[in-house]
Amino acid sequence: MEIARPTDLAGVLDALDADPAATLLAGGTDLMVEVTYGGRRPASVVALRRVDELATWEGRTIGSGVTWARIEHGPVRALAQAARTVGSPQIRSAGTIGGNLGTASPAGDGLPFLAAVDASVVLASTAGRRTLRWDEFLTGPKQNALQPGEVIVGVELPEHLPExxxxxxxxxxxxxxxxxxxxxxxxxxxxxxxxxxxxxxxxxxxxxxxxxxxxxxxxxxxxxxxxxxxxxxxxxxxxxxxxxxxxxxxxxxxxxxxxxxxxxx
Ligand SMILES: Cc1cc2nc3c(=O)[nH]c(=O)nc-3n(C[C@H](O)[C@H](O)[C@H](O)COP(=O)(O)OP(=O)(O)OC[C@H]3O[C@@H](n4cnc5c(N)ncnc54)[C@H](O)[C@@H]3O)c2cc1C
Structure with missing residues (x-):
């Protein structure tokens, strides 16, 4: 199995450009379950953990690599409440909001908040960026609008959040x-x-x-x-x-x- 370990977003996009079908790996709390128990065998993987740009949370933009452990102590009340219910402390310190969106499970605990506030998902590839509203991104059970060669950069919250x-x-x-x-x-x-x-x-x-x-x-x-x-x-x-x-x-x-x-x- 080929594993790319880029250290910045440009490196992620280059790796995906070279191999658009590569599997993205964030915290691995969903993906590794599929590998271990579901028989999934990705031919190539792009690991995102070293990419600081994806793990930043600035104002209303939450990077895809921000973990539940950070979100549970963050300033957004209902999202923090949801984060606190995700798995165990171990799962929360590895699992990310981007991985929740990537898996797109109907049971993803981060997703009702994003839907309630009409958040958007920002995607990037070497062709540029696009921003999709949550209901354009989540297209079905375990299905989303991510195209080969794209990565979820983060989530954009609306300017005003109800108190x-x-x-x-x-x-x-x-x-x-x-x-x-x-x-x-x-x-x-x-x-x-x-x-x-x-x-x-x-x-x-x-x-x-x-x-x-x-x-x-x-x-x-x-x-x-x-x-x-x-x-x-x-x-x-x-x-x-x-x-x-x-x-x-x-x-x-x-x-x-x-x-x-x-x-x-
Ligand atoms: C024991 C256990 C308990 C759990 N409990 C809960 C729970 O209570 N609630 C809940 O919602 N979930 C739960 N989960 C599921 C999981 O922890 C979450 O869905 C988590 O948010 C996944 O994030 P991750 O970073 O580990 O994703 P990964 O496993 O790394 O990736 C998941 C999917 O998203 C894709 N992906 C990841 N990052 C990106 C990106 N930046 N761009 C594009 N695609 C990407 C991957 O390719 C993969 O398809 C649990 C899992 C385990 C093992």
Missing amino acids: RQEFAKIGARNAMVISVASACLVREAGGATRIALGSVGPTPVRARRAEEMISAEPSPSPAAVAEFGRLVAEEVSPITDHRSTAEYRRHASGVLARRLLERCL
Whole structure:
């Protein structure tokens, strides 16, 4: 197996230009599981760990190589909450936000936050850069819009982030668990509310009818909060798999929505 170990972004792009089908390796917490247990055998690998440019977090731009261990102590509340739930301390010190996007699992815990705030993903190749909104980048379960020869440079957050933001997930136990359902809710002081849910659709699901209904309520009554949860549960499209039934996931989505809204209120 060929392994390139560039030390800057230009080196990554050159390595990908020479071998567009090369597999990118960040923390390896998803990729090495596929190699060890899934029989994946990449012919060539470009390792990203030595590239400081990818591991920087400046203002609203989070480099793809920023680890969950850093994000959990970072300034963005709901993203930090999500980071704290990713795996164990060992996984968080190796795993990155770029790897979460690269894997594009419906259960990726970083993804509901990115969807709730309408974040963008910045990609680069020797041909230049392009920026895709989260829903243009995440195209299906474990599918994204990354083209051969491209690398995820980072995530761009919007200029303004609502002060009130909450993330929570439900799994079979409290720690070291893949989400059965997860959600991130953000609410402006004026009432505008957005919610994105994970593990209950092929990509993060924005519950837009529920958002519209609750955004019109400056101080929602208990009945409005309950109705919000009901609408969210209606809007998700979960499946039954080895982790949960579709029915439980739908129920859990409504419960998460109500709880997160109550916390924000
Ligand atoms: C025990 C365990 C527990 C876990 N628990 C959780 C959890 O609770 N929640 C959760 O969300 N995830 C969890 N994961 C999955 C994993 O830790 C995360 O998805 C993590 O963010 C992956 O990041 P990484 O840097 O290790 O990615 P890698 O494994 O290095 O890469 C993953 C994929 O992304 C691609 N990639 C990586 N970086 C880039 C880039 N810059 N540009 C383009 N493509 C790129 C790779 O080619 C690969 O396809 C767990 C994994 C393990 C092993």
